Amino acid sequence: MPKLRTVVLVAGAVLLTRGALRRRIQVSPLWPMPALEEPTSGRPRSRALRLLVTSRETVAEGVVQLRLEGQDLPRWEPGAHLDLVLPSGLVRQYSLCGDPEDTSSYTVATRLAENGRGGSREVHEQLTEGMELEVRGPRNRFPLVEAESYVFVAGGIGITPLLPMLRALPEHAEWRLLYAGRDRASMPFLEEVEKLGRMGVPPGERGRARGRVTVVEGRPDLDALEVREGAAVYACGPEGLMAAVAARFPDVRLERFAPRTSSDGNTEFEVELRRSGRTLTVPADSTVLAAVRRELPGTAYSCEQGFCGTCQQRVLEGEIDHRDELLTDEERADSMLICVSRARSDRLVLDM
Secondary structure (H helix, E strand, O other): OHHHHHHHHHHHHHHHHHHHHHHHHHHOOOOOOOOOOOOOOOOOOOOEEEEEEEEEEEEEOOEEEEEEEOOOOOOOOOOOEEEEEOOOOOEEEEEEOOOOOOOOEEEEEEEOOOOOOOHHHHHHHHOOOOOEEEEEEEEOOOOOOOOOEEEEEEEHHHHHHHHHHHHHOOOOOOEEEEEEEOOHHHOOOHHHHHHHHHOOOOHHHHHHHOOOEEEEEOOOOHHHOOOOOOEEEEEEOOHHHHHHHHHHOOOOEEEOOOOOOOOOOOOOEEEEEOOOOEEEEEOOOOOHHHHHHHHOOOOOOOOOOOOOOOOEEEEEEOOEEOOOOOOOHHHHOOEEEOOOOEEOOOEEEEOO
């Protein structure tokens, strides 16, 4: 009898141990050793939602606005964006431009990029009312901070993350917006922006309100933009405009449509995959992700622009040249997004 009791106790302990290990491995597939043939640590950064496209509206030349409906949606704050998983599998990021208090829908807008990578064309040509769409987020790397005053610079579709900020400002807040575009017909939400510029201004002082919003058809003159000490400067738009704004106002907060590039150019470097026992060469004209996937085809990735976080990998050795728009300072201490970031040293060692 004692022997039977011992067998039962041992069997129970084994089952409990197996269950605990199974749960631990589900949380971290690589723990404690590289049990996978093609170990990857990339992971989505937020849960996916299934939303219904209930409205599709043209809000300017080449710009389509989508309303995506669901139930009890996560709340968001001005500056936040969504990841849209398109029917082809492409993942693209779009700023939320609706009402943060509306938990039944999200609103995004996108301009058709004729020479883009295909995401905006898919949105314009394939997304219709009644379609269900996978969405991840919202996330915010472009939050509105408290400041004595505000200066906003928008280039075309770059108005989308700034519009909820303008709506959220106190009625008598001191702010200015420089809104540039090819022409007025191509500038989304222009009528609302100009209306916001008049709000909170007494009728007898409406002339002063025109100074709040400056609309420029063509290239804006940034030297004419007055920025007072203590002002928070925000900008979103094409990379050329972002570079010019950053050069003029070094403390500007930027929301980019594409990953940052290095002005110093790229150089070749080596990457060691410690767990896999392989060493790769990353050419100057390629990415760490491309090099890794040639060896480990199952490596997780998605947007390839440093926005979604799926390809995040732990770095064991080497100096990282971070070019993403997502990771926190804490995360950057020991990890990188291998789709865009590179090495400042001759060699990186990844935990793969």
